[in-house]
Amino acid sequence: MTMTLHTLSSEIRKEWLEHILPFWGGLKDETNGGFYGQVNADLRIDEQAAKGGIACSRILWSFSAAYRATGHETYLEYARHAFQFLARHLIDRQYGGLYWMVDCKGVPTDTRKHIYNQAFGVYALSEYYRASGDQEALDLAKELYRLIESKGYDAKRQAYKEEFDREWNEQPNEMLSGNGVVAHITMNTHIHVLEAYSTLYRAWPEAVVQESLHNLLSILYHHIFDADRRRLGVFFDKDWNSLVDVTSFGHDIEASWLMDEALDVIGSTNPDYKRMVLDLAYAVSERAVQQDGSLMNEQEGSHLDTSRIWWVQAEAMVGFFNAYQRTGDIQFLEQVFRMWNYTKKYIIDSRPGSEWFWSVDENGRPDQHEMAGPWKCPYHNSRFCLEILNRIEQAGSKL
Template sequence: MIHTNDIKTEIKEHWEGHILPFWSALKDPNNGGFYGWVGNDLQVDPLAPKGGIATARQLWSFAAAYRVTGNQIWRDHAEHAYRFLADHVLDAEHGGLYWMVDAKGEPLDTSKHVYTQSFGVYSLSEYYRATGDESALEIAKTLFALIEDHGLNAELPAYKEQFDRFWNEQPNEMLSENGVTADYTMNTHIHVLEAYTTLYRVWPDPQVKAALERLLGILYERVYDKETKFLGVFFDKQWNSIIDLRSFGHDIEASWLIDETLKVLGLDQHPEYSAMVTDIAYNISNVAVNTDGSLLNEQEGDHVDEKRIWWVQAEAMVGFYNAYQRTGDPLFLERVERLWTYTKEHIIDHRAGGEWYWSADGDGTPDQSEIAGPWKCPYHNSRFCIELIERMG
């Protein structure tokens, strides 16, 4: 068995020597922000659009890197991302973050998605946590208010998904997949939870606490299936599941995000929530770990998608290590070790100037998808590195 100190050393070296340098090289000195696209051939497209989600995730990643390492260069990169988000991605007239801007920061798609706003709250709170910049916290508070005012259906309760620029609700095309259009999604709810948890760390306001308690209740009562131990994925307006889909990566990610909220709120007196955290982790460990140690992607009906997605491996390592910390069960530590071995061999792009491949197939062959894009950002794998570095002590 590998000693955790060895894993921690490897992860820290990989993060500081491979992941962060790749993304820092994409800094756009002319138009602000970071270049929006790197193809599988590692060619940068300096004219590619820049996503609102990607910009927020870049801000979070560099802010967190500065907070953890104290390295001024990461603060400079975080400030660079912050300026682009505040000056170009934020709608100064109608509030909220755009879905997409062009390379120069002009609006391309002015849709407002609650998912995007949540990453704004998350990244701005982390930036404030790292730098103490009050202007960032004020924007985070404003985005929180927008989500609560426009995004919350307080009667159910539930958080809505997609709006136009003027905050009129629209069909949720941005976060629906598998041939359905969902009114509510598990994905948006776990990321609003993640965002509000970080906001509460720096602004412990009663409104934020109430919203977090509401979200925990939604996840436990509406999203979590207490019999199967899976989370539902897509729902209609009455919280009925509209597809037989299990997202293994989101489930294990949700388990540790929920646990973070419990820790921040001091809510360990809720045994049903704590049981949910460990039950999800055991369930995913039992059903979604492949013989090579990797985590499978999802299952729709009887069909299992066996692609090994980059972010799924990253979140699984955090989720299983969190479960190890909570239970002491060495099974979870073994899961982390084997996932890290698989990731090093098949997901990390070892080419000069590479980062992580999007996914690998069953025999470990990487696919040809982009290395950086609107959804492919430094957040999942940077966060995995940070979480394990901090947790392994």
Template sequence: MTVNMIQLQSEITEHWEQKILPFWSNLKDTTNGGFYGWVGNDLQVDRQAPKGGIATARQLWSFAAAYRVTGQDIWRDHAEHAYRFLADHVIDTEYGGMYWMVDAVGNPLDTSKHVYTQSFGVYALSEYYRATGDNSALELSKTLFSLIETRGLHTDTPAYREQFDRFWNEQPNEMLSENGVIADYTMNTHIHVLEAYTTLYRVWPDAQVKAALERLLAILYERVYDQDTKFLGVFFNKQWESIIDLRSFGHDIEASWLIDDALNVLGLEQHPAYAGMVTDIAYNISNIAVQADGSLMNEQEGEHVDETRIWWVQAEAMVGFYNAYQRTGDPQFLERVERLWAYTKEHIVDHRAGGEWHWSVDGNGTPDQHEVAGPWKCPYHNSRFCIELIERMG
């Protein structure tokens, strides 16, 4: 199969600029700040819905990156709007860190502190500084980085702990545990701390950030990655023992390119063990998790395979497979991207007027009834897919 790269890049650019960005732009809350916290499956906006800390950071990242890539002032204005809400309402100025949830006007609603949330703060604030040069954002990013390192890092293990109350007392990790288990450590948090520190290092190449990135790469290779199966473990106890037989296909392919991104900023692209991990994960997911229709399945627990096609899984797979193509030159990865994009355009994109992407569809392409925007459904995954491929194919 011959992939028309120019056409692919053009389609993705148009989709991002004419579908994704306008949808999220229309959710700007000019009364209370930030962006409206909920759009139901019926496309009705709930202007009184709470606003998530993670969602706020992801909105900030998305608009900051849009400004950096396009240079259009409208996206700088949206990024500044998101930054003000994050800095003024989501940051706990008394005890430090970002809240899990605030109400529609910005009052604390759930004051839990999760390392995952803090990592997205670092990620977004670093990108905002990268795009605008606003030094206050970089200083706030450094503060959150220090907080993760002092509160979140268990140096003896080493590992990043997960959930805390407002006063930084460790709590059971209910926010980022699923499948009937409560995990002490998760792959998910570790790959997103890595992602955050990679962006921070781009704008602040400090020795302590470098050391933290190197530590994270070692954790992922030695503790999370299974060199025999080529899968990443998902949920662990305090001894780094996997507590469930679970394979998260989307997280694996996402992790492969996030790890490679960290290797790039550190100048470790040719590190034999880590480079091998990147390509082995990509080949593994390509061989095992791709459906006949080109889409990517969600996960497998034991013998049960969840074939749901989730929006973010398709988005991250396109980036992961394109990254693998760049690293290996193997045309199968380019074909994977083209088929995933064709599937996404037909089934994942919401073709209703005023729609964006469905949360997920089943094997017949029937959408579920999940919200279109909420604490977890944000412009981050699909905006980033567009940005990554536009820049990589540019």
């Protein structure tokens, strides 16, 4: 190996503190609150762009986590600014839950409620409570948790639902379907509810949340994980029939470490779940890592989507590092090093005042997606930085 863990840690810390966080901090909207909703590919900030519920939550999580890790008051102030906008403008005080979208001033423009969006609210508010001790944040996190469980969980089918209108009437799942199907149930929503509840349990270690985590892990294992193919199903009908033959490599490796985190949080040593975690990591490693060190996006049938997407690289580095910690298999650590070198060369935009490209093609050419938007947020890459830094520090001489 040509790179050391010390070098990896130093480079990632620099990228996080000197590149990623300054970019997002620079989008603070001092006039209308929150953070600007879009930065175009040419780095032009659209100050009039709408602001998404998911983006606001992810920004809130990122700065809250940054403050907890560093103690720098600037990050707490950014987090507080994001929290105030979310609490004042994105929470529906009449029917409950987070709106999908508001305009630049915080007026609701898309009032649909999606369980995926509510989960990110739980995730962010729980982390902000851990950073700030603000009881209002924890109360809102509990409120969203109860809404997810009361409105969004179908106990008969053992599934979390997807999309609702403002008044919580179930609607077709437009926002999280894809690959030519409209899915009644998605893997994506389930892994992010799991992620949210893991953080909520750290902030509010109540038995009901622990039970929800146990239930989610059971759902993932019994309904979503395909043990024969060592992958997660992606889209399902209401009876858990898979709708399309697709393997999402990024989601599989992300889910691998998120499930492992949930097991740690609740103190579970379930051998079936532990095997699922490693099966996913090994399968992605074998099938999707390219010669240049990158991870391709997905496979539908025999068609491979070879685009290299920013969040896929970020989550893969965490997932492979986690697999290395669990197995001691050096191939996983080598893949982290190679993927980081690839990310530095192609995914991180070297233009002053920029961040990470959305994606590049197999030749390393970036697309023209926005640099910031309703889905493009600091959550994946800032979390990658935090996770790798924490894992190296905690493991110390063991690595």
